[in-house]
Amino acid sequence: MVDEEPAAIRLRKLRERSGLSIQAVADKLGHDGRSTYASREDVKKAKGRFIKVEHALSYLPVFVGRGDPPITRDDVMALTGTETLPAVSAPDPMDDDDEGEPRQGYLVLREYDVAGAAGYGAFPNLSPGGEARIVGEWRVPRSMLPARYQGGTIAIVSVQGDSMVPELMPEERVMVDISQTFMGPEGIYLLVFDDSLLVKRLQRVGNGKLRLVSKNPDFEPLIVPASEVRIVGRIIGRWEWK
Structure with a gap:
């Protein structure tokens, strides 16, 4: 079942679960400043239910393995609306x-x-x-x-x-x-x-x-x-x- 929450909210929850700040994520992504990544968690700017695949792929090395329970690849890729094979x-x-x-x-x-x-x-x-x-x-x-x-x-x-x-x-x-x-x-x-x-x-x-x-x-x-x-x-x- 696809989550009905906006992708921006689900992305924010995932980041908070990882224990990383917005600035820390922006730094790991190589962004200058925090505004680019911060806009992806802003429901007024990122209104869709899903994120771009290329964004999700860039988040994998940032989020996977962090948090409690540890964030998985599937947790990140679910933000794109795709279904994955069982592992x-x-x-x-x-x-x-x-x-x-x-x-x-x-x-x-x-x-x-x-x-x-x-x-x-x-x-x-x-x-x-x-x-x-x-x-x-x-x-x-x-x-x-x-x-x-x-x-x-x-x-x-x-x-x-x-x-x-x-x-x-x-x-x-x-x-x-x-x-x-x-x-x-x-x-x-x-x-x-x-x-x-x-x-x-x-x-x-x-x-x-x-x-x-x-x-x-x-x-x-x-x-x-x-x-x-x-x-x-x-x-x-x-x-x-x-």
Whole structure:
């Protein structure tokens, strides 16, 4: 549910929660004086329900991690009116001495270098022994994931590029269900199109075609034949290592 309060008020509450003054925020943003940032908390000057995405992105390093409870990325991006994928907090990565095999009640989740695999225009095989290099491993309790994702079909990859900003940031880790190599319900997928590995929202438009949608308004949607899209998996959430 979208908050009905003006964005200026919600921004002020977020700043107050962070414990920072208006001047401190302005300094961290590199503004000369406090007036530019102060105007964004002024309901007479900033009348909308949402703030600009570029403003929210600039606030991330200023606010995230501050306050009680600590301000999250989602708290900041909510000011833009966008909805974000659910996040799972990652445990510490496995040590080199670990065998890489799951203990009873646990899964091993592997992170793959899809940027390297995509450089060949290839459909990346996100499994041990595939062409995508494993760059990290985590042993996690099965209970961390919904039951339908406990079969060991989850791979972790990093988002490349800024076409899904602000929903997904460049280099942000996401979880991919590699068992979903087909077009199911509308959602965000890791896919190959025109020899490029992409993260896009997929929508059916009829006549055997799909719409590839970016969250970033600077990128126009593409309508392409479904036969030209190869789905690597469905993105089910963000993987946050804290």
